[in-house]
Amino acid sequence: xxxGRNEVRVANEPxxxxxxxxxxVLRRIQAAxxxxxxxxxxxxxxxxxxxxxxxxxxxxxxxxxxxxxxRLRDYDAHVMRVRPNEVAATVxxxxxxxxxxxxxxxxxxxxxxxxxxxxxxxxxxxxxxELDGFDGxxxxxTVAIAETGSIVLQDVPGQGRRAVTLVPxxxxxxxxxxxxxxxxxxxxxxxxxxxxxxxxxxSGPSATADIEMTRIKGVHGPRFLDVIxxx
Amino acid sequence: MSAKLHVLDPTTSPSFPVAAKTMLGNTQLRKNVRxxxxxxxxxxxxxxxxxxxxxxxxxxxxxxRTHTMANLDFYLEEFExxxxxxxxxxxxxxxxxxAKQIVTALVKASGSDEVIKVKSMTTEEIHLNHALxxxxxxxxxxxxxxxxxxxxxxxxxxxxxxxxxKNRQQIREIFQREMNLPELGExxxxxxxxxxxxxREKFLRVKTAVSGANFLIAETGGVxxxxxxxxxxxxxxxxxxxxxxxxxxxxxxxxxxLEVMLQLIPRSATGERMxxxxxxxxxxxxxxxPRTFHVVLMDNARTEVLxxxxxxxxxxxxxxxxxxxxxxVYRQTGGLAYGSVYAGPIGAxxxxxxxxxxxxxxxxxASSLCGACYEVCPVKINIPEVLIHLRHKVVEQxxxxxxEALAMKAMGLIFRSERRFRAAQRLGRIAEAPxxxxxxxxxxxxxxxxxxxxxxxQVRDLQQMPKETFREWWEKRGSRGK
Numbered sequence: 001x002x003x004g005r006n007e008v009r010v011a012n013e014p015x016x017x018x019x020x021x022x023x024x025v026l027r028r029i030q031a032a033x034x035x036x037x038x039x040x041x042x043x044x045x046x047x048x049x050x051x052x053x054x055x056x057x058x059x060x061x062x063x064x065x066x067x068x069x070x071r072l073r074d075y076d077a078h079v080m081r082v083r084p085n086e087v088a089a090t091v092x093x094x095x096x097x098x099x100x101x102x103x104x105x106x107x108x109x110x111x112x113x114x115x116x117x118x119x120x121x122x123x124x125x126x127x128x129x130e131l132d133g134f135d136g137x138x139x140x141x142t143v144a145i146a147e148t149g150s151i152v153l154q155d156v157p158g159q160g161r162r163a164v165t166l167v168p169x170x171x172x173x174x175x176x177x178x179x180x181x182x183x184x185x186x187x188x189x190x191x192x193x194x195x196x197x198x199x200x201x202x203s204g205p206s207a208t209a210d211i212e213m214t215r216i217k218g219v220h221g222p223r224f225l226d227v228i229x230x231x
Numbered sequence: 232m233s234a235k236l237h238v239l240d241p242t243t244s245p246s247f248p249v250a251a252k253t254m255l256g257n258t259q260l261r262k263n264v265r266x267x268x269x270x271x272x273x274x275x276x277x278x279x280x281x282x283x284x285x286x287x288x289x290x291x292x293x294x295x296r297t298h299t300m301a302n303l304d305f306y307l308e309e310f311e312x313x314x315x316x317x318x319x320x321x322x323x324x325x326x327x328x329x330a331k332q333i334v335t336a337l338v339k340a341s342g343s344d345e346v347i348k349v350k351s352m353t354t355e356e357i358h359l360n361h362a363l364x365x366x367x368x369x370x371x372x373x374x375x376x377x378x379x380x381x382x383x384x385x386x387x388x389x390x391x392x393x394x395x396x397k398n399r400q401q402i403r404e405i406f407q408r409e410m411n412l413p414e415l416g417e418x419x420x421x422x423x424x425x426x427x428x429x430x431r432e433k434f435l436r437v438k439t440a441v442s443g444a445n446f447l448i449a450e451t452g453g454v455x456x457x458x459x460x461x462x463x464x465x466x467x468x469x470x471x472x473x474x475x476x477x478x479x480x481x482x483x484x485x486x487x488x489l490e491v492m493l494q495l496i497p498r499s500a501t502g503e504r505m506x507x508x509x510x511x512x513x514x515x516x517x518x519x520x521p522r523t524f525h526v527v528l529m530d531n532a533r534t535e536v537l538x539x540x541x542x543x544x545x546x547x548x549x550x551x552x553x554x555x556x557x558x559x560v561y562r563q564t565g566g567l568a569y570g571s572v573y574a575g576p577i578g579a580x581x582x583x584x585x586x587x588x589x590x591x592x593x594x595x596x597a598s599s600l601c602g603a604c605y606e607v608c609p610v611k612i613n614i615p616e617v618l619i620h621l622r623h624k625v626v627e628q629x630x631x632x633x634x635e636a637l638a639m640k641a642m643g644l645i646f647r648s649e650r651r652f653r654a655a656q657r658l659g660r661i662a663e664a665p666x667x668x669x670x671x672x673x674x675x676x677x678x679x680x681x682x683x684x685x686x687x688x689q690v691r692d693l694q695q696m697p698k699e700t701f702r703e704w705w706e707k708r709g710s711r712g713k
Binding site: 021022024025026028029030031033035036037039042045046049050051052053054055071125128129145147148149155162163166167184185187189191192195196197198199200201202203204205206207210211212213214216218219220221222 | 263266267270271283284287288290291294295298300301302303304305307308317322323324325329373374375376379392394395398399402419420422423426427430431434435448450451452453459460461462464465468469479484485486487489490491493494497501503504505506507508509510511512513514516518519520528530534535537538543
């Protein structure tokens with residue numbers, strides 16, 4: 001048996017410090033299973049993968065939104081659903097409830113969403129230490145998944161670079177109801193066109209179960225999360 | 232840092248039966264392991280039962296991974312092309328030594344003598360921290376469990392929850408000592424808060440990070456990391472330089488394939504509908520995240536596994552740890568007995584293959600073949616089938632003069648001839664006589680066999696051979712004319 005395995009080793013493998021590890025690893029792969037066929041054949045094989053799982057919504061719209069609210073509350077987030085003209089007042093209420101005053105926001109966040117009476121600072125590449133000094137962050141979202149209670153952020157206007165939603169300890173996230181889907185596959189469909197943007201899925205505040213499997217909320221990411229569903 | 236080496240190295244670890252015996256004597260460890268695996272198993276069962284299409288998802292997962300391995304060279308090159316186009320730098324490493332050399336050189340080139348690390352089994356596999364330490368680079372583990380192990384000079388015993396063999400009192404002692412916090416409480420919340428404060432300063436200060444990867448997306452050149460605490464986000468977002476090291480098996484054909492993996496992994500690994508954070512990034516992105524990004528693609532005997540058609544499915548593993556929680560052997564011994572960072576059923580097939588069957592030959596036997604691992608595997612790796620295949624390989628490797636091999640050969644000769652078989656039965660009855668003890672009901676039992684046969688009677692008694700065989704009885708009956 002070991003003799004058979006050794007044949008996989010390509011003859012005259014160069015010793016360390018060769019820069020040709022790439023060629024060698026690829027040769028080993030091809031020796032192990034034969035060279036890959038042409039791209040068109042591979043594409044056909046990929047398309048033939050059976051995907052008999054649920055790829056579309058099964059619930060009505062209202063039920064999907066209710067499911068998302070339930071899932072988010074499971075994660076101890078405060079959730080409110082409001083009409084577009086009530087957003088600013090709701091943001092004010094939530095920030096007051098949490099005792100947040102000085103809040104960082106990404107460039108491009110809808111101005112109508114921001115109430116008077118708070119200090120909103122637009123992020124222009126603040127350092128991590130500066131971000132650490134804010135009370136919280138307010139952003140929009142790209143898509144939300146009801147079944148898993150997940151919200152997806154990308155580096156676009158209104159959501160900003162990843163550090164902005166990571167370092168502050170409180171995140172207030174505004175999600176338009178038209179951006180809420182039921183299943184993970186629906187979300188991935190919507191994200192495909194912008195798949196190369198920095199992307200973060202978050203499902204509740206950061207958590208760990210490393211100590212005796214006890215779920216503890218809030219380790220390094222924001223420890224407190226609130227969500228406003230708009231529409 | 233401790234000067235002493237604390238590593239799980241299959242080339243130097245004792246065999247599983249020896250290590251397991253020690254672990255079985257540690258009642259605290261067994262209690263901790265039993266509690267943790269039970270909690271995850273129950274959570275997993277609950278969230279898996281929510282999905283009516285779970286079996287269809289598993290089948291899709293299996294097909295995606297099998298398709299990937301069949302076209303591994305194609306997808307790795309596609310990943311390399313797209314990652315490079317997006318500003319990443321791709322390196323290739325034949326083995327652990329080369330991977331460590333590359334990472335060490337990249338850290339030095341970044342101008343830092345410290346790194347923050349995301350939990351990564353691949354870096355555990357190659358003992359990267361020791362290589363960094365030897366080169367004067369200080370590595371900070373940032374996952375809570377990894378931090379516990381690093382500060383406690385301990386070793387990982389589970390793929391997903393590597394410190395599950397430690398309870399809160401043990402963790403408090405480590406943190407009190409290593410973080411100099413004599414007043415620290417023992418509630419899990421106190422301990423997590425202490426870790427948050429300890430690491431926050433590192434996240435904000437250290438300029439170079441090392442991570443593993445859950446998936447390398449060939450279609451986009453992107454990398455995906457699945458995590459809970461946010462330490463992963465910190466490490467892949469805040470530093471100036473990010474070095475990701477991944478086995479060549481981590482490639483995923485297309486972005487869409489994540490729709491399967493992101494449903495299978497969280498439910499299997501931690502029993503959550505979705506883990507708190509998934510990060511996906513592609514090369515370098517102006518104004519968001521590190522300015523320099525390296526990926527090291529490491530073989531380290533994965534191509535050896537690929538070359539074995541029956542063992543190949545081992546590479547489909549997505550490191551969720553579900554098989555460990557389900558395994559009746561792992562649940563008794565814990566992970567350290569396996570002598571490898573990959574413990575439990577998946578470790579029993581992965582470790583010996585990554586060692587090219589030169590070490591860890593006892594691991595394919597560390598199973599009762601009950602099949603619980605196969606049932607929970609999110610990508611349907613038939614672990615029992617591979618275990619049997621590897622046992623076959625271990626036997627093939629053995630010297631033909633080995634006592635067991637000789638005994639099996641003799642058995643073969645006996646079974647081939649009726650005359651020899653009958654003679655052996657008669658001989659057996661004579662030979663066993665001095666070993667037989669009668670019980671209260673008058674039945675004869677053997678509780679200790681001599682020599683290598685002793686293994687059989689170590690944990691069970693053997694009943695005495697009957698005075699008459701069925702054939703003898705049948706022949707007597709025939710001669711009486713019935």
